Amino acid sequence: MTALLLLASALALGAAAAWRLPLRFYAFEYVATSVVVGLVGWTWLAFLVALVLPIVPAIVVTTVVATAGAVALVWPRRPRAEGFARLTSRGDRLLWGAVTAVTVVGLGRLFWTHSLISESDGIYSAGSSWADYGVHAAIASNVAESDSLTMDLPIASGERLTYPFLIDLLSGLLMRSGLSLHLSFFLPGVLLALAICQLVLGFSLRLFDHLGAAVTTLVLFLCTGSALGLSEAWSDWRDSDQGLFEFLGDLPRDYTTLSDRGAEVTNLVAHALLPQRTILFGLGVALVVFRLLQASRIGGASPVSTRLLLLAGGAVGLLPMAHPHSFLVCLGVLVVLTGEAALARRGLPRPHLAALGLALVLALPQLAWQQLANDHGTGGRFHWVWVKPEGQLVGEFWWHNFGLMGLLFLVVPLVLLRRREIGLLVWCVPFLAVLVVTQVYAFQPFEYDNLKLLYYVYFMGALFAGYLAVLAYRASRWTLLAAVPLAVVIAAPGALSITYEFGLHDRFASPEDEAVAAWVREHTEPDDVFLTTDRPNNPISALGGRPIVTGYIGWLYNFSIPYEERLAAVRAALAGRVDDPLVRKFAPDYLAVQAQEGPEWTVDTDALDALADAGRVAYANAGWTIYRLP
Incomplete structure (x- = not known):
C-alpha cells in the first residue's frame, strides 16, 4: 500500500x-x-x-x-x-490508437518478462537485461535493505557510487515500501518507456504537424540497428531451409550485435530501454526538454518563452545523476539554440544564457562528484572511429553500422539548406555534432557505450526521415513505392532484434540463489561485506542487497575501477588464506563460495574444509556455502 x-x-x-x-x-x-x-x-x-x-x-x-x-x-x-x-481527423485518431496499442502490448510484455520475474524454478530475465540487471538490482536492493543512503558502490565495497543511480534509487524505495523486486523494476520501466514513445510522437507532431511523419519517426527510432544485420539475416534464412515465418519465429541470433564484423549499433529497445535503466530517465527528460525548447523558440522574446527556457535549463541541470549522456546532448542543444538566438538578436540572448547558466550551476556539483569521488575518473579518452576493428576501412565500417540511415544523416542538412528551412536545420546541428564527437572520443573505457549518445543521432535521423517521407508523398503519392521499401530496409535489423528478444528467457537466479539471498537478508547486517567470485547475477548483491568486494569485472572496468587487487583477494580467500593482507585490506565479513565455481577460479576444498571444521560455516545449501571470516 x-x-x-x-x-x-x-x-x-x-x-x-x-x-x-x-x-x-x-x-x-x-x-x-x-x-x-x-x-x-x-x-x-x-x-x-x-x-x-x-x-x-x-x-x-x-x-x-x-x-x-x-x-x-x-x-x-x-x-x-x-x-x-x-488529432482532428478520424484516421489520425485510429492510427494513433493502433500505434499506441502495439507499443503497450509489445513493451508491456518485454518489460514484464525481463524485469527479474519470479517463477517456480527461480528468477528470470533475458538477453542484455540478464547481465545489466545485476548492477541495477544490487544498487536497488542495497537501498531497500539499508537504513540510510550510503552512497557506496555495492558491487565494489569501499568505492564511492558515481554511477548514475537515480532510477535504481526509485526502485529501491519502492522495494522498501513493499513492492517486489520484479514490480519495482517493471512499473517505472514500462511507464517511462511508453511515455518516451508518446513524447517522440508529440515532438514530431510539433515540428511537422503530420501524424504519418510522427509514426515513421517512432518506428525507425525504436528499430535502430546495424545495417549489416539485414544481409546477415537474409544469408541465415537462405541457408536454413525454413519458411520465412518459421525462421522469424525462431531467430538464431540478434542481428544488431555483429561485433566480429565491426557492426555495433544495437537496438534501442533490446539493448537500451530494457537493460540500461538509466536511459529511461535520461531519454524521457531529454524529450521533455526538447519540447520546452521548441515552444520557447517559436514564442519569441516573451515572458512565457523565458519561463520555458529556465524550466528547460533546470531540467538539463538535473540530468547528470540520472543519465550523463543525455545531459551532454541536451546541453549541446541548448548551446546551439543560444548561438542561434545570439545571431538573430545580434546581441546577448539573456534568457538563453540564464538557462545555460542554471543548467551548469545545477550540473557541476554532480559532474564533480562523478569525476572526483574516487581517484580514477571515468576513463574518457580520444579514440578514432568509434569501435572500428583494426584493418577495416572507414567506409566499410560506416556502411556496416549506419547504412542508409548514415546517408540520411548527411543528406538531411543538404535538403534543409536547399529548402532554406534554417529553423529545422538548427535541430540537426547538435545531433550531427554528437555524431562527430562519438567517432573521435570515447566517454568510458568501453567505446561501445558511445551508443548512449548515438541513439540521439538516430532520433534525429528518424525524425527527419519522417519529414522527408511526407514531403515526398505530398509531391507524388507514387513515392511511397520507394519510401516504404527504404523504411523497411532501415528498420529491419532493429525489428529482427526486437523479435529475437521476445523469444529469450534466461534464468537469473536459481532456488538456491534465492535461498542464500534470503538468509543474507535475515541474518546479516546491511553493511556486512561479502567476498565472492565475480558474476553478473550474484545473488548476494543483486538479491541480498549486501556490498561485495568484487562484482562483475566488466562493470568495474567500465566504471574505471581498478580490480586486480580485488580479484587477488578472492583467489587468496578461495585458497583458504583468509588472513592474507589483500583479503584484510577489503575487510570482508563473509566468504561466499558456490558449489560449482567457474573454471577460472581455483578452490582449495581442503583449506575451506578446515574453515568448516573451525566452525566458520554460517550457512550452506546445495549451491552455496557462506563462511564467517575473522
Whole structure:
C-alpha cells in the first residue's frame, strides 16, 4: 500500500507540474510528460531528503511533500489557459490508437518478462537485461535493505557510487515500501518507456504537424540497428531451409550485435530501454526538454518563452545523476539554440544564457562528484572511429553500422539548406555534432557505450526521415513505392532484434540463489561485506542487497575501477588464506563460495574444509556455502 501511495504522489506531482506548463499539449503528450516529470522529480526530491534523513522517514517526507506540492500547483483548480490540442481527423485518431496499442502490448510484455520475474524454478530475465540487471538490482536492493543512503558502490565495497543511480534509487524505495523486486523494476520501466514513445510522437507532431511523419519517426527510432544485420539475416534464412515465418519465429541470433564484423549499433529497445535503466530517465527528460525548447523558440522574446527556457535549463541541470549522456546532448542543444538566438538578436540572448547558466550551476556539483569521488575518473579518452576493428576501412565500417540511415544523416542538412528551412536545420546541428564527437572520443573505457549518445543521432535521423517521407508523398503519392521499401530496409535489423528478444528467457537466479539471498537478508547486517567470485547475477548483491568486494569485472572496468587487487583477494580467500593482507585490506565479513565455481577460479576444498571444521560455516545449501571470516 505504501508503494502505491508513493507512485500516486509522484504521478500526481508530475500531472500538476505539467498542468501548469504554458504549453498546448496533446492529451497523450500531457500524460507522458506527467509520467516523466513526476517520476524523475519525485526521485530527485527523495534523493535530497535521503541525504539528511533515514530511508523510511525520507520516503514518508517525500510522499507528503510531493502530494502537498501537487495540491499547491493546481489549487484552486481551473482550466488550462492553453487548453489541449486534438488529432482532428478520424484516421489520425485510429492510427494513433493502433500505434499506441502495439507499443503497450509489445513493451508491456518485454518489460514484464525481463524485469527479474519470479517463477517456480527461480528468477528470470533475458538477453542484455540478464547481465545489466545485476548492477541495477544490487544498487536497488542495497537501498531497500539499508537504513540510510550510503552512497557506496555495492558491487565494489569501499568505492564511492558515481554511477548514475537515480532510477535504481526509485526502485529501491519502492522495494522498501513493499513492492517486489520484479514490480519495482517493471512499473517505472514500462511507464517511462511508453511515455518516451508518446513524447517522440508529440515532438514530431510539433515540428511537422503530420501524424504519418510522427509514426515513421517512432518506428525507425525504436528499430535502430546495424545495417549489416539485414544481409546477415537474409544469408541465415537462405541457408536454413525454413519458411520465412518459421525462421522469424525462431531467430538464431540478434542481428544488431555483429561485433566480429565491426557492426555495433544495437537496438534501442533490446539493448537500451530494457537493460540500461538509466536511459529511461535520461531519454524521457531529454524529450521533455526538447519540447520546452521548441515552444520557447517559436514564442519569441516573451515572458512565457523565458519561463520555458529556465524550466528547460533546470531540467538539463538535473540530468547528470540520472543519465550523463543525455545531459551532454541536451546541453549541446541548448548551446546551439543560444548561438542561434545570439545571431538573430545580434546581441546577448539573456534568457538563453540564464538557462545555460542554471543548467551548469545545477550540473557541476554532480559532474564533480562523478569525476572526483574516487581517484580514477571515468576513463574518457580520444579514440578514432568509434569501435572500428583494426584493418577495416572507414567506409566499410560506416556502411556496416549506419547504412542508409548514415546517408540520411548527411543528406538531411543538404535538403534543409536547399529548402532554406534554417529553423529545422538548427535541430540537426547538435545531433550531427554528437555524431562527430562519438567517432573521435570515447566517454568510458568501453567505446561501445558511445551508443548512449548515438541513439540521439538516430532520433534525429528518424525524425527527419519522417519529414522527408511526407514531403515526398505530398509531391507524388507514387513515392511511397520507394519510401516504404527504404523504411523497411532501415528498420529491419532493429525489428529482427526486437523479435529475437521476445523469444529469450534466461534464468537469473536459481532456488538456491534465492535461498542464500534470503538468509543474507535475515541474518546479516546491511553493511556486512561479502567476498565472492565475480558474476553478473550474484545473488548476494543483486538479491541480498549486501556490498561485495568484487562484482562483475566488466562493470568495474567500465566504471574505471581498478580490480586486480580485488580479484587477488578472492583467489587468496578461495585458497583458504583468509588472513592474507589483500583479503584484510577489503575487510570482508563473509566468504561466499558456490558449489560449482567457474573454471577460472581455483578452490582449495581442503583449506575451506578446515574453515568448516573451525566452525566458520554460517550457512550452506546445495549451491552455496557462506563462511564467517575473522
